[in-house]
Amino acid sequence: MNETVYTPTSSFAEELAAIPGGEAVNKCIQCGICTASCAVARYSDEYRPRQLIQKILLGEREEVLKSTLPWLCMTCRLCEERCQEGVSPAEIFHAVRILAAREGHVPQSFRHVVSALIRDGWLLNDSYTDFEEDDREDLGLNTELGWNNEFLKRIKKLIPLEESE
Amino acid sequence: MREILLYTGCTTPVRLPAYEAATIAVLEKLGVKAREMTDVTCCGAQYIESISPTAFAAMSGRILAVAEKEGLDILAICGACSGSLKITKHELDHDKQLRDEINDILADEGLKYTGKVRVRHLLQVLAEDIGYETIERAIVKPYTGLKVSAHYGCHVTRPFDIVQVDDPENPTILDRLAEIAGAEAVDYAGKTRCCGGPMLAMDESLATKIGQEKVNNIADVGADVILTACEFCDIQLTQVQFDDNFDASRRIPVMPITQFLGPALGIDEERLGFSLNRIDPQEVLAALQGGQA
Ligand code: SF4
Ligand code: SF4
Numbered sequence: 189m190n191e192t193v194y195t196p197t198s199s200f201a202e203e204l205a206a207i208p209g210g211e212a213v214n215k216c217i218q219c220g221i222c223t224a225s226c227a228v229a230r231y232s233d234e235y236r237p238r239q240l241i242q243k244i245l246l247g248e249r250e251e252v253l254k255s256t257l258p259w260l261c262m263t264c265r266l267c268e269e270r271c272q273e274g275v276s277p278a279e280i281f282h283a284v285r286i287l288a289a290r291e292g293h294v295p296q297s298f299r300h301v302v303s304a305l306i307r308d309g310w311l312l313n314d315s316y317t318d319f320e321e322d323d324r325e326d327l328g329l330n331t332e333l334g335w336n337n338e339f340l341k342r343i344k345k346l347i348p349l350e351e352s353e
Numbered sequence: 354m355r356e357i358l359l360y361t362g363c364t365t366p367v368r369l370p371a372y373e374a375a376t377i378a379v380l381e382k383l384g385v386k387a388r389e390m391t392d393v394t395c396c397g398a399q400y401i402e403s404i405s406p407t408a409f410a411a412m413s414g415r416i417l418a419v420a421e422k423e424g425l426d427i428l429a430i431c432g433a434c435s436g437s438l439k440i441t442k443h444e445l446d447h448d449k450q451l452r453d454e455i456n457d458i459l460a461d462e463g464l465k466y467t468g469k470v471r472v473r474h475l476l477q478v479l480a481e482d483i484g485y486e487t488i489e490r491a492i493v494k495p496y497t498g499l500k501v502s503a504h505y506g507c508h509v510t511r512p513f514d515i516v517q518v519d520d521p522e523n524p525t526i527l528d529r530l531a532e533i534a535g536a537e538a539v540d541y542a543g544k545t546r547c548c549g550g551p552m553l554a555m556d557e558s559l560a561t562k563i564g565q566e567k568v569n570n571i572a573d574v575g576a577d578v579i580l581t582a583c584e585f586c587d588i589q590l591t592q593v594q595f596d597d598n599f600d601a602s603r604r605i606p607v608m609p610i611t612q613f614l615g616p617a618l619g620i621d622e623e624r625l626g627f628s629l630n631r632i633d634p635q636e637v638l639a640a641l642q643g644g645q646a
Contacts, residue, residue: 208406227547231562259403260555264507264547269521276512282403289404297554301400309394311363320367327374327626333366334391339415343458346408347401 198247203287210283212275216241222267222277228260235260237267237277244280258284259295289348299349306344309337357478358420359387360438362431362584363395369584371626375612376430376475378624383483383491387428393419398433398508399551407454413441414455417472418464426471428478430609432508432583433551435474436516442472443515474509474518475611476526476582488533493619495535499640501613502539502576503527504567504590506583507547521545527580527610534617535642542570550589564593572603578637579607591631606634616641 204210222237258281268276321331397412420427429435445452510521528538549563581587591607615625
């Protein structure tokens with residue numbers, strides 16, 4: 189097998205390649221099919237999956253980790269179906285998020301949701317009012333939803349999240 | 354009657370209870386009892402998944418272990434939940450170190466993941482466990498002259514290697530179910546594209562544009578209803594039609610597949626919650642043979 193690497197690589201790319209999901213980053217040949225198939229790229233002026241991968245390959249570590257762009261990926265994996273090189277931008281940006289989170293860069297909207305999750309164990313506790321209860325009752329569904337709100341508190345230490353400023 | 358544990362996820366019970374009720378009623382009609390899981394948490398999709406692989410595996414892993422204790426498979430009706438549970442199962446089955454780590458956490462509650470439990474998305478239960486023929490035989494009131502367009506949901510069908518639902522490039526389960534119920538399934542541009550739902554956390558207006566493109570493509574082919582297999586997609590594809598920039602005259606009802614199949618299977622309308630649909634499905638129901646259920 190030909191092991192020649194055609195693309196630039198960097199210590200940042202190697203660092204990501206060590207995180208599950210990030211392994212394939214060095215296989216990217218920068219063809220741009222991912223950007224062409226991405227619905228987010230279509231409507232956003234800034235989000236370009238190929239370009240973000242290029243920044244990783246070029247070693248723009250701080251810029252990428254502090255950016256909100258990797259958090260815009262919807263993980264719809266259309267790009268992954270289309271990429272001919274076996275690269276999944278969704279998985280690579282997932283690895284970027286894990287690394288960014290370890291270093292304290294988590295977008296505010298994610299922080300809010302995660303705090304609520306730790307408190308309630310599920311996402312919509314605050315939205316479950318008498319109205320929704322009545323609808324459930326009319327449909328013959330149970331109204332006590334029975335979510336577990338202990339487990340998340342027990343594993344809280346696994347979740348890297350500084351208190352929001 | 355066969356039994357399966359229904360993991361509803363966080364969103365359906367609050368925002369789309371008609372999907373939950375219709376799913377229970379339809380499966381019951383087709384010989385499967387869906388019993389709702391309790392004492393579980395959110396699966397961890399997107400939010401925890403993005404920041405802690407271990408906490409994510411613990412959350413989804415605990416749900417798998419609770420089902421294992423009951424000795425039943427899990428039914429997921431949400432794309433995100435079915436994705437989380439299947440991806441976690443895959444990881445726990447292939448990474449012994451992670452499995453040991455998660456089992457250490459679960460041991461405090463007397464739970465253990467060994468790999469016995471299967472995760473089934475609703476489309477798999479309908480198409481594979483129950484089967485098209487059984488469903489076809491159970492149709493008592495088919496639709497006539499109705500055009501439907503299917504939206505599958507990215508996390509329902511991708512990544513195929515792990516989720517094993519339908520063909521991700523050319524999915525057909527919803528289309529076939531609709532045709533069995535007497536409708537005509539019509540394709541549209543961007544059928545396998547995302548509804549935009551996962552973008553809501555970061556940029557609502559971007560999410561709306563992505564969803565509207567989808568609905569507009571469907572309106573262009575003249576579909577009377579959009580069928581879904583995930584509550585996130587269902588809510589998103591409905592919501593974007595109420596945005597100021599969307600032409601209200603182009604609104605198309607959105608229905609989860611079980612709510613759509615319900616009346617054709619002769620299930621009482623009260624159990625299917627049509628009055629809760631934001632876009633009135635009266636015209637869809639009027640296409641049932643012999644009029645509305
Ligand atoms: S489609 Fe694949 S190879 Fe091409 S730029 Fe995107 S990730 Fe790289
Ligand atoms: S997975 Fe992310 S990068 Fe790929 S097409 Fe979807 S939104 Fe774009």
